[in-house]
Amino acid sequence: MAILIDIISWILLLAGSFFCFTGGVGLLRFPDFFSRIHAASLTDTLGAGLILIGLMFQAGWGLVLPKLILILLFSAITGTTASHAMAKAALKSGLQPQVVGSVKSESGGAPSNS
Amino acid sequence: MFYSLALSIMLSGFWLVNSGHYNPLMLFFMLVSVLFVVFLCHRMDVIDGESQPLNLTFTIPTYWLWLAKEVVLANIAVARNVWQGPESISPMLVYVKAGQKTDLGMVIYANSITLTPGTITIDQQGKQLTVHALTREMAADMLKGEMDRRVSRVEG
Amino acid sequence: MFAITAVAILVVMALALARAFLGPTLYDRILAVNNFGTKTVLLLAVMGFLSGRPEFLDIAIVYVLINFISVIGILRFFEYAGKKTAEEEA
Structure with missing residues (x-):
């Protein structure tokens, strides 16, 4: 049983490291600021999430587990908000995203049913 | 009042998770700090259904x-x-x-x-x-x- | 296994630092520094397990929040700086 938990957490840690590394490479490879944010959010969501969940399997029951959950929660919320703030500040300061085109939703999003 | 109570419970849970020390003196300090934070939030007028979407x-x-x-x-x-x-x-x-x-x-x-x-x-x-x-x-x-x-x- | 994860995180931090040095615009650098901060949090958590001292997690929790506040503060600062130069150009 203990070996099974160890194996699961090792797989999660390795997968998390892989996603973090992918995000780091994307940060260097992508051509413009707005596409680099996507690479950075890759490490923020699944990279951090998988590593922290892998650590949770190692932690067992105790005070360490809720602390790891708190770190996961905080990093998800603050990472999102920081990405949005950076993108908005860059746009407001006049940095134009390099895009191949733009589309507009004609239907006006979801039909509100109430 | 309902939201203040919910905020106190949430803050107490946060304190208990992060502390790990449960002797009476520390619990008294917890009570004081939670009440102080609730008072500050009340002064800032941020205790409502928007900050705590229950x-x-x-x-x-x-x-x-x-x-x-x-x-x-x-x-x-x-x-x-x-x-x-x-x-x-x-x-x-x-x-x-x-x-x-x-x-x-x-x-x-x-x-x-x-x-x-x-x-x-x-x-x-x-x-x-x-x-x-x-x-x-x-x-x-x-x-x-x-x-x-x-x-x-x-x-x- | 923790050691491998820690090394991977350190490599990613090095890549983020490279982007911070290269970054053509100011916002690329801020993005890289923010990414460096989130990786620091992960490194702290992993180091806590590596050395068998879970007290590192408390520092990690505080670091998440400080990292967020510092990035918002830097953005606030340069938001006004950008507006000023735009007005001077106009």
Whole structure:
């Protein structure tokens, strides 16, 4: 049983490291600021999430587990908000995203049913 | 009063999780600090249904599960784009209408878009969100409005 | 296994630092520094397990919040700086 938990957490840690590394490479490879944010959010969501969940399997029951959950929660919320703030500040300061085109939703999003 | 009580319970739980010391003196300090923070929040006038959306308690867990699945799928797609190189991306700007009725619903929607890799909310004017999508497929997914419908349902 | 994860995180931090040095615009640098901060949090958590001292997690919790506040503060600062130069150009 203990070996099974160890194996699961090792797989999660390795997968998390892989996603973090992918995000780091994307940060260097992508051509413009707005596409680099996507690479950075890759490490923020699944990279951090998988590593922290892998650590949770190692932690067992105790005070360490809720602390790891708190770190996961905080990093998800603050990472999102920081990405949005950076993108908005860059746009407001006049940095134009390099895009191949733009589309507009004609239907006006979801039909509100109430 | 109800929201103050909910805030006190949440803060106490936070303190208990982070402390690990449970002798009477420390618990007295916890009581004092929680009451002080609730007093400060009361002075700042931030204790209301917007800072503590308790009406979402029962609807939001299923949405979180769905969002977690979406985040994993989007992560794999973006990781593939990273390894295929800069030629595989086709950045698009998407303008979508948010169908939510409350400000809180719109915040949940915009933050969910940003949390999913491959799409980022970069601006908001009224009910129109400007979204930067990494590829055409992600922009097309965005326009289907699946997430918008689900957030509208969470909001109730 | 923790050691491998820690090394991977250190490599990613090096890549983020490279982007911070290269970054053509100011916002690229801020993005890289923010990414460096989130990786620091992960490194702290992993180091806590590596050395068998879970007290590191408390520092990690505080670091998440400080990282967020510092990025918002820097953005606030340069938001006004950008507006000023735009007005001077106009």
